[in-house]
Amino acid sequence: MLRIILGKRLKELREGSGVRVDDAAKALRVNHLTIRRMENAQVGLKVPYVKELLRLYGVGDAEIGEFISMAEQANAPGWWYPFRDALPDWFRAYVSLETDAQVIRVYEPHYVTGLLQTRDYARAVIRAGFPNAPEEALEHRVDLRVRRQALLEQPDAPTLWVVLEEAALRRDVGGAEVMRGQMDRLIEAAGDPSITLRIVPMAAGAHPATGGHLTYFRFRERELQDIVYTEVGLTSAVYLDQRPDVVTHLEALTRVSLLAAEYVPDPQTYLMNLRKEYAR
Incomplete structure (x- = not known):
């Protein structure tokens, strides 16, 4: 950057x-x-x-x-350089953008977003994506994901907006104990003033962001325009910086965020109730 x-x-x-x-x-x-x-x-x-x-x-x-x-x-190499073997080429730019962003807005339909994953949840997700990876390589990838979360603890931490689909919260990743721990982390995040967490229930129906995962980045520096990241299949991604593309995706994020707030005005209570389901 x-x-x-x-x-x-x-x-x-x-x-x-x-x-x-x-x-x-x-x-x-x-x-x-x-x-x-x-x-x-x-x-x-x-x-x-x-x-x-x-x-x-x-x-x-x-x-x-x-x-x-x-x-x-x-x-100079970025902080993530020791993890370069765990980063596909198309995702390295994402880590750099994430590190330097002032605002990060995420729509995640499948899993809890990486910045809010617990270590156990992250391990289960990564193991599903790399079922044949040796244990050492798997833990290396988990270390990278957890290390990325350190930016939320910095004095100049970015403002984080996350919109999660209900499906991402109901997908049993790693078993009930892992999910309870993940719900605890999200309940904590929902009470953090620097994090806005929204949940879109199934009842909300179709909306403009249903195409798939996307992340929007905004930066402090005047030289950097806003950037949108979208994933393409399992092995590539697209980074959009042309204003019409960015505006279209930002509008979709805003609409789905408003929709989520309408259906689930109190995400913390919603998550507490969902956690009880994983306690059974």
Whole structure:
């Protein structure tokens, strides 16, 4: 995400100084596509290249030093680097977006959303998805999911909105004991002022978000536009950042959230009653 921010700033500085892409490329003795890729965050930011471009754009030494420091930070591995073998390529961007978001809004029709899963529940879900995985590899994936939840404990934690389908809560994952523990976690989350939890009962019928899981991200930095993530089958995902697409999905999230509040105005009480069913 920091690389995206710096790429956009490089583009702003180039355009503000009146330097064309071809001229910037000549200064670095590279193809013009390299400049485009740097500005679009498609490649890492090589410090010598960044210094040369900033000088070309008339940037002062103090600002260059600050920019270089941020570029080095952007090139450093993310916290999730030790888990890279457990992250499919198409999901790595999601973890980065999640880490840097100011607002996260999730619609989840199948399971409790990852940020609110207990360790036992997460293990059962992951085991279902990877039935042949060795125990060590499975626990590695569970560790990653639990580690992601640490962002909710940070001082600048994102605001989290979660809309869960009733089916996700009634799907028995891991047995009654695991489900009771998961209900306890959701009851706790429903009382957290930084988390808005909504539940859509079966009786609510069809709604605009029934197409499948989606997550909406909003960021503090002005350079970052809102992004929507949707899953495609079992092995890929789509990241949408064009305004018409984002607005359409955000509107669907808003509508289903309002629908859920109408049918289940008190999610905490609903969850307490559901927990009793798993106690039988």
